[in-house]
Amino acid sequence: MSQAMNFESPRTSVFTFQSSVHSSHVLRCLDEQRRKDILCDVTVIVENKSYRAHRSVLAACSDYFHNRVTNQVGQGLVITLPEEVTMEGFDPLLEFAYSAKLLFTKENIVEIHNCATILGFHNLEKACFDFLIPKFDSGKSINEIQKKVCCKNKCSKQKSLHAKSCCYLEEDDQAEDTNDETSSPVLKNRSNGLPSQNSTSEKDLPEACSPSCLEKHAQTHYSPLCPKYRKFQMACGKDRCSLDDCSLQMSANPIAVTNDGYASPCLPHTSDKNDRSEGNQCDQTLSETGNVPENEWASCMPATSKNSLTTGREVTPELGYDQPTAPPVAALDCCPVGPVDTAVTLERDEILGCGGDEGPADFNPSDSALSEMVQEGGADRSSVEREVAEHLAKGFWPDPCPSRTGTLLLDSEEQQDLGKAADFHWLKQLDLTASTGDCPFLRELGDGVQLPESEGMSQPEKSPYVSSINSGDDSDCDTEGDSESYNNERAREVHLPFPVEQISSMSRNDFQHMLRLQTLTREQLDFVHDVRRRSKNRIAAQRCRKRKLDCIVSLEGEIHQLKGEKEKLMQERDKLKRCKGETLQSLSTLCHKVCSEATLTPDQLEFLAQYSSPDCPASVLMTPTPSPSLSLHDQDPPIAGISLDSCPTEEPTTHLTPQLPHPTAPPSTHHGTTHCPTTEQNSPTST
DNA sequence: TCGAGATGTCATACC
């Protein structure tokens, strides 16, 4: 059945989220000191119970305490918390403050949330509770939650994968509502077949964002861009975007709680030859039956790793693996199609105590991939949020499925190697169609979160629907869907022993490794390579186009900037021209004055002309014919100041003859030099 | 019906 059923388990479910915000060593010391009441300088009273603690720790973790202890001195500080704060809620929070681990049960999660809210506890962001509380809220079915958030806009177009996902899920929910959990022989069979499966199912998908949500979301990033490019930028803008794409289907498999109270992360399924079919069925099985024997949890984890993640598909006898009969959302949802790295599985088993017994399940995965993924984007988010999200995500999907589907056929050692080499592979398996809304943690992380644009993971081929989603347009789903269906059909024809989605989603090493392990026919090899090539090229084309668009946008900005500079230079030029005109005008006036007042002999004038620049009116006076001098004035003088300085008009002025004609008078044929440059001639306009 | 935009694919070059 659903997780809700699991939540109904009479046993107490205890979960732990660990934050890496704190240094574990320091925290351990502090916690030890607190328990021994060493250096404790504050007493917190909650419901008549007192807790000794360090004010610095509390202040660091809680706004409330920060405010209360600020400016408070002395060792005897006693803080009585509001009555709204209960021991039930405060106790785990205090533990969290000192251990970075939050132990909670479904009974106290709400209380913890309330207390954390009242006390303003850091590191326990809204995302945690928004996601967790509904899971524990037996009053609301998961279906209700999903429908409310996700499927409001139930696929305006069925073309959209996302839309398909929603609809598919909803239908599934509905179908499930009408079906008794034991009424389906298939389910029974599945349950019997692989009881160790995780209990996640597509209906457990958390709030998946609608395509419109995604688009809106992404648009916030590209608002400065030309609207017509936004879609494309969204689709291709991995550089800056796409952790929008972080849609990570991780979200699709939130927390699954087994009867023994462990949070079951989205367990990956592999397409192991032997139990591929079983595995395919399994994920639905448990999720629908919700009935996992407690003592099987330990064995569940390793077994899970061998299960193919292909919920929503049918098992086709001829292929041995399921082909999608419905949008492969669930399949993609559930973490990667790949197998769980054996090492990871064991590690998790250790973490879980693998006995399946009680005790907090302390998920503290050390996967760098998720960390990187989470940190890569969302720079605008607090590191705390990121870390919390990261840890929560890890907690729910502790297994990054390192080697993904590609290693489904590998032995454990190989898987380990591949897992090390391909930390992001599991991400590649994730369907990017969903928005961050799918993952409450990553959604809260925000828009900036980006999936690494490593090869293969980018988009469509593994899930051809993806591009349609990324493009924000449902319409193109047809072609992609056709392509996908064609590929699937071809895969069926050539009896491809693994899902088509794996071909392009695998890393090169994984891919080659898989090919080595598989004995494929020539036809199969051709098909596989063809699919992979087209997928890679499709992604490359998207990147290429995005770069082009970015370049265009950049050039447009550059053009705008250059236009501004040009405008400034033009204004400066006009200003200089005006200045030059004024200078020439004053020079002309001076020249005429000198010529009219001074009495110069022709020898003197010739002498002046010899040592004066062409701009100097004195030289004009000596010019036999007026035309050359006019032409000189039509040219730009070198520099007005220099011309003036070089013009020795002062000395000879005293020798100028008074009978020199006035500039305004008709030119004298005798001198031929009566036309001193007028203002008009030297005006900028004339120039 | 036409054109623009989006996208997938192919061919080719380059690394």
Place this chain on the structure above:
DNA sequence: GCGGTATGACATCTC
């Protein structure tokens, strides 16, 4: 030599 990537060109689809 193989595989990945970049990119121009083309085809197809949608609006």
